[in-house]
Amino acid sequence: MESIGTAAAPKQNFFARFWSNLKFTFKRLWERIRSVVMAVVHGSLATKMSFLFMGVGQIMRKQYVKGILYALLEVLFILFMAFFGGNYLFKFLFSGHLGTVQETEQVWDDALGQYVSVPGENSMFILLYGVVSLVVLVLFVIAWGMNVKGSVNNDRLLAEGKPVNTFKQDCALYINRKFYVTLLLLPLIGLTVFTVMPLVFMILIAFTNYDYQHLPPSKLFDWVGFSNFANLFSLAEGTGFAKVFLLILAWTIVWAFVATFSNYFLGIIVAKIINRPRTKLKKLWRTLLVIPIAIPQFITLLMMSKILDGDGILNKILGTTIYWLADTQYLSLLPRITIILVNMWIGIPFTMLMTTGILMNIPQDMLEAAKLDGANSWQLFWKIEMPYIFHVTTPYLITQFVGNINNFNVIWLLTGGGPADSIHYGVGNSKSTDLLVTWLYRMTTDTNVQYAMASVIGIAVFVICGLVSLITYNRSKAVTQEEEYQ
Amino acid sequence: MENIANAEKRREKQSHLGQKALNHVTDTVVYIVLTVMGILWILPICYMVYTAFRVTPNTGIINKLFPDNLELGFGNFGKLFTETDFPIWFGNTLKIAACSCALTTLFTLMTAYALSRMRFKMRKPLMNVMLVLGMFPGFMSMIAVYFILKAMGLTNSHLALILVYSGSAAMGYYISKGFFDTIPRSLEEAAILDGASQWTIFWRVILPLSKPIVVYTILTSFIGPWGDFIFVNVIINNTSPEKFTVALGLYRLINSDQGAFSKWFTTFCAGATIIAIVIGGLFVFMQKYYVSGVTSGAVKD
Numbered sequence: 041m042e043s044i045g046t047a048a049a050p051k052q053n054f055f056a057r058f059w060s061n062l063k064f065t066f067k068r069l070w071e072r073i074r075s076v077v078m079a080v081v082h083g084s085l086a087t088k089m090s091f092l093f094m095g096v097g098q099i100m101r102k103q104y105v106k107g108i109l110y111a112l113l114e115v116l117f118i119l120f121m122a123f124f125g126g127n128y129l130f131k132f133l134f135s136g137h138l139g140t141v142q143e144t145e146q147v148w149d150d151a152l153g154q155y156v157s158v159p160g161e162n163s164m165f166i167l168l169y170g171v172v173s174l175v176v177l178v179l180f181v182i183a184w185g186m187n188v189k190g191s192v193n194n195d196r197l198l199a200e201g202k203p204v205n206t207f208k209q210d211c212a213l214y215i216n217r218k219f220y221v222t223l224l225l226l227p228l229i230g231l232t233v234f235t236v237m238p239l240v241f242m243i244l245i246a247f248t249n250y251d252y253q254h255l256p257p258s259k260l261f262d263w264v265g266f267s268n269f270a271n272l273f274s275l276a277e278g279t280g281f282a283k284v285f286l287l288i289l290a291w292t293i294v295w296a297f298v299a300t301f302s303n304y305f306l307g308i309i310v311a312k313i314i315n316r317p318r319t320k321l322k323k324l325w326r327t328l329l330v331i332p333i334a335i336p337q338f339i340t341l342l343m344m345s346k347i348l349d350g351d352g353i354l355n356k357i358l359g360t361t362i363y364w365l366a367d368t369q370y371l372s373l374l375p376r377i378t379i380i381l382v383n384m385w386i387g388i389p390f391t392m393l394m395t396t397g398i399l400m401n402i403p404q405d406m407l408e409a410a411k412l413d414g415a416n417s418w419q420l421f422w423k424i425e426m427p428y429i430f431h432v433t434t435p436y437l438i439t440q441f442v443g444n445i446n447n448f449n450v451i452w453l454l455t456g457g458g459p460a461d462s463i464h465y466g467v468g469n470s471k472s473t474d475l476l477v478t479w480l481y482r483m484t485t486d487t488n489v490q491y492a493m494a495s496v497i498g499i500a501v502f503v504i505c506g507l508v509s510l511i512t513y514n515r516s517k518a519v520t521q522e523e524e525y526q
Numbered sequence: 527m528e529n530i531a532n533a534e535k536r537r538e539k540q541s542h543l544g545q546k547a548l549n550h551v552t553d554t555v556v557y558i559v560l561t562v563m564g565i566l567w568i569l570p571i572c573y574m575v576y577t578a579f580r581v582t583p584n585t586g587i588i589n590k591l592f593p594d595n596l597e598l599g600f601g602n603f604g605k606l607f608t609e610t611d612f613p614i615w616f617g618n619t620l621k622i623a624a625c626s627c628a629l630t631t632l633f634t635l636m637t638a639y640a641l642s643r644m645r646f647k648m649r650k651p652l653m654n655v656m657l658v659l660g661m662f663p664g665f666m667s668m669i670a671v672y673f674i675l676k677a678m679g680l681t682n683s684h685l686a687l688i689l690v691y692s693g694s695a696a697m698g699y700y701i702s703k704g705f706f707d708t709i710p711r712s713l714e715e716a717a718i719l720d721g722a723s724q725w726t727i728f729w730r731v732i733l734p735l736s737k738p739i740v741v742y743t744i745l746t747s748f749i750g751p752w753g754d755f756i757f758v759n760v761i762i763n764n765t766s767p768e769k770f771t772v773a774l775g776l777y778r779l780i781n782s783d784q785g786a787f788s789k790w791f792t793t794f795c796a797g798a799t800i801i802a803i804v805i806g807g808l809f810v811f812m813q814k815y816y817v818s819g820v821t822s823g824a825v826k827d
Contacts, residue, residue, distance in 0.1 A: 164673065168670070168673055168674070168677070169677075172674075212723075215723050215724065215725035216723040216724050216725065217724070219640075219644065219723070219724035219725060219728070220640040220644040220646050220649075222725075223636040223637070223639060223640040223644075223728075224636070224637060224640050224652075224696075226633065226636070227633040227634075227636055227637045227695060227696035228696060230633060230689075230692065230693040230694065230695065230696065231656075231659075231693070231694055231696045231697065233674065233693060234671060234674075234689065234690060234693030234694050235659055235667065235693070235694045235697070236659070237670070237674065238667030238668075238670030238671045238674065239659065239662055239666070239667045239670075241667070241670040242666055242667045242669070242670050245670075310563070313556055313559065313560065314560070316556070318549070318553060319556060319560075324564075325560050325563075325564060328563075328564035328567055328568050329563065329564070329567050330813075331567070331568060331571055331806065332567055332568075332570070332571060333809075334802075334805065334806040334809035334810065335571070335798075335801070335802040335805060335806055336749075336752055336753035336773070336801060336802075336805055337753055338753055338755055338773050338776075338777060339574075339776075339798040339801060339802060340570065340571075342777070342780075342794075342798075343570055343571075343573070343574050343795075343798070344570060346586070346787075346791070347570055347573060351587045352587075353573065353588065353591060356588065356589055356590060356591070357591055385566070385567065385570075389567075442661070446663050446664070448665070448756070476663075477663045477665075480663065480666065481665060481756075484668070484669055491669060494666070495666070498662060498663055498666035501662070501663050501666075502661050502662045502663070505661040506658070506661050509661065
């Protein structure tokens, strides 16, 4: 794992590191801006021209293709802002509201002396296209900075008596020294469009009142500041989220803990048993366990939910009617246990496969030395193999834990979050085996959608996962620094 | 003196006998545990295959595991291919999986290579940003993705699905980067001495050496669309079953309305069995590459 910090001493705690990183970033940004300004002030005419309009300086230096491309980019940007983005960007950033005109209205126009139709606004589009335009603006500023910097570089080359790069040389740069730009361009565009922009949008939604009572275009939504976050911790009867949130949070943490460690330790034990020298038919046992995980989860889990149904085949065989996945007694204890057991069915084979690989890679000399000292196999396992496995799999454990906090499939396909009991049922239509993520999903797909609160929950999940990762990675790094096994 | 030596010998012999008995007991326990586990793990799958072949009684719920009027046959598979759109769903999924797999593999490997073998100022910040992005729940932004696709006029289309599946591929760079990190730098330096550009090194030196991880990336990204029904459910309109993927089609087959379960459960199992065979087969294939990739590849230097 790479360290989170780039410019800080390793011994500092996270917040100190975060703070010095932030300071470092701003310092660098400030230096960058200053250097651009200085370059322009002291620069040649070409640089000054590039500063005013992208590409002009390049054209003056006879870099025609590059210059025209830059100029074209600026023209496109101006057109985009003039005819589309600028309007949204202004409303999004400066108007303080997400639209004020509710629907198409008939407004009296004095100049014309008649009613005219004013098209309604849509908060959704203002927010979405506002974010898109903001991203376009940021990208444009970066391109513009590159344009100025390129011109400054040209100044330097000419001062040293060297010729400026031809277009061909520039292109050659992008498949060699700057190949990373070519490689990362498309992936990062994809990431921006399908992850970053939607995420920024959804985070902003958490500060609005976007829900089933404010669905644009018929009913606009607007900024509400931090009131959704206050609502998350409010105990107000009927609307406050605190009680249900804490209940679901507690179950999410308990679930993640039990699911992760049960699978982990049982998986290791199973791997140990199968890999014992005296166990025969190793391949058969392994294959039997692996078959269920080779099939897509939506099939295996749906089958399980039907088998464990009140009318399911398991009850028919046992001659009982136990609601394995729908019993609401004792805070829905039975469904919770069943879910964890079914999760073992899915999860143990994964750990088993992984541990099998690790057991083969344990440094043999360590085992031999311990055997010479008279250690029995029990001691060998607890004193040597287990610490080694634990050391190697710490990152795996952390990803598993975070993955289980977000384990949508198992819960949704087995119980759909249900059963609905009286304690949970209430705000956000929550149910008893809901994890935070399934609750979030229900809030965005239910008939009474609550996008704003769903976003708040999403941010809460992010904070939890982030904290877990930070704390554990910092701890595990302390272990790595001992370099016990390297 | 002799007595003591004899006593020690006797004790040793006893403990040897004890050891043998103990071994016997542990063996028995181990085999019992493994057999029980094997049965538990395989039974639900057996039940699925059994139901797929159960022509009568043709309901979701049966009262006995082997009802009196039990009749087995291929009827459900016939029903699956004639009365549902399963062949179309299968074709759709195949198309989507193939396209998104090509894009995802390319994006993942390109990102991994840039972050593993090249050094540039934004490298670490970029990795940190992706780490942070990965901690938000994936479908939190689903609604926004939907509206972005809508603005692009792409909703209810397979292109949208392909873009969504491969759009964030860059974030999955981690495993491939770990693999690229193990390839010795000397290879690259030799190639540079021969006048090779980074482009050539990527395509001609690194990728051929990374076959296991390339195959692994291809297979995992190919399998993804077969199991996803969350994004499909949002992007593909429920009223156009000819655009469904296998996962959405089968899911809706037994979940669309109240009577659907008892009417279609055996058919669902037939479809599930087909998918299980296809994806399970691929998985077995992948297993080989995965193990050889992670073990032999990583130790090669």
